[in-house]
Amino acid sequence: MELQPGREAVVRVPVATLWAAPEAVRPVDGPAxxxxxxxxxxxxxxxxxxxxxxxxxxxxxxxxxxxxxxxxADGWAHVVAVEQPAAQLDPRGYPGWLPAAQLAPLRPERQRSPQFVVDALATDLHATPGGPPALAGVGLGTRLFRAGPLFDGWLPCHVPGRVDPLWVAETDVVPLPQERPEAKEALAVADRLRGLVYIWGGLSSHGIDCSGLVRLAWRRFGLTLPRDAHAQAGATTPLALGDERPGDLYFFARPGRQIHHVGIVSTDPHGDDRRMLHACYLQRRVVEERLPPDREATLVGAHRV
Incomplete structure (x- = not known):
């Protein structure tokens, strides 16, 4: 099977970056x-x-x-990321460009629901149980499809673009939850990323942005949120300020502008004293902090997933 326009494909690498245009990439972007x-x-x-x-x-x-x-012909593919809702951009999902070599045709087993999700910040997949890594840096929130029985603490899984299963350490994955998690559970996942570098558009445990942090924390539990902060606001339930609890979301916007930032409520509010965990554009990392004055001035609401 080959990639074909009009058909679905699947990402075959641990992290594929979606670009605005092939001409927009910079020399520094070569490794990606x-x-x-x-x-x-x-x-x-x-x-x-x-x-x-x-x-x-x-x-x-x-x-x-x-x-x-x-x-x-130059190896680029324009795609719509159908698992990343972005209704303002495309009702089918988030559009953009990526190297076609990072994709594989959709195989029949991918039509089934995934059974496991990576819970480690990163893990390697191996060609044999305990053997050398065959695919390194598979990150938190990656969903895996079981390919056979557990063997000596190793789980075989189907991997796009590969005929033979690869093996993941049982300790690095958990069954994909069947029940909706509590908000504090998503907060606990996000808190494990504290100190992670901020990358605009980042959506992995290697580097992340504000809405990516929110999306990845909930993805770990099988729940799909939109990609961008303003769309996440539209997909969640508004609360009266003061009613928010840990794991809820704070949204921020400048007067007359759409929402541009989101953070995760990290403690119960005490009057005007509010704290959040967020991927901070200014500090270029994931931090937990009291809302500084500039955030207080642009806080437009609290929402619940």
Whole structure:
């Protein structure tokens, strides 16, 4: 099978970056563009300004489905990330460009529901139980499809683009929950990413942005939220300020503008004393802090997932 416009495909690498346009990439982005991208090396090579370049739109994890809408002769594919709702951009999902080599045709077993999700911040998949890594850096929130029985603490899983299963340590995955989690459980997942580098468009445990942090925390429990902060506000339930609890969301907007930032409520509010965990554009990392004055001035509401 080959990739074809009009058909779905699936991400075959641990993290695929979605770009605004092939012409928008920079020389520093080389490690993220390879057929087998090295996203940690790419992030390590970005300077303070390059971490927020608007050439990056989003990221997709191993196994995420896309609709291929165009294939170019130079190896780029235009896709719609159908698992990342973005109604303002495309009712089908989040649109953008990525290297076609990072995709594989959708195989029949991918039509089934995933049974497991990666709970470690990152894990490696192995060609044999306990053997050398065959696919490194598979991140938190990646959903996996079981390919057979557990063997000596190792779980075989189907991996896009590969005929033979790869093996993951049983301790690094958990069954995908069947029941809706409590908000504090999502907060606990996000808190494990405290100190992680801020990357505009980042959506993995290698680097993340504000709405990516919210989305990834809930993805760990099987719940799909929109990609961007303003869309997340539209998909959640508003609360009266003062009624928020840990795990709820704070949204921020400047007067007359759409929502541009989201954080996760980290403690019960005490009067005007509010705290949140968020991927901070200014500090370029995930932090937990009391809302500073500029955030208080742009706080437009609290919502519950």
């Amino acid at each position: 563009l390879a057929g087998d991208p090295d996203v940690p090396a790419w992030i390590a090579g970005l300077d303070h300004d390059q971490q927020v370049g608007d050439c990056v739109l989003s990221q997709l994890l191993l196994g995420e489905r896309v609709l291929v809408t165009e294939l170019r």
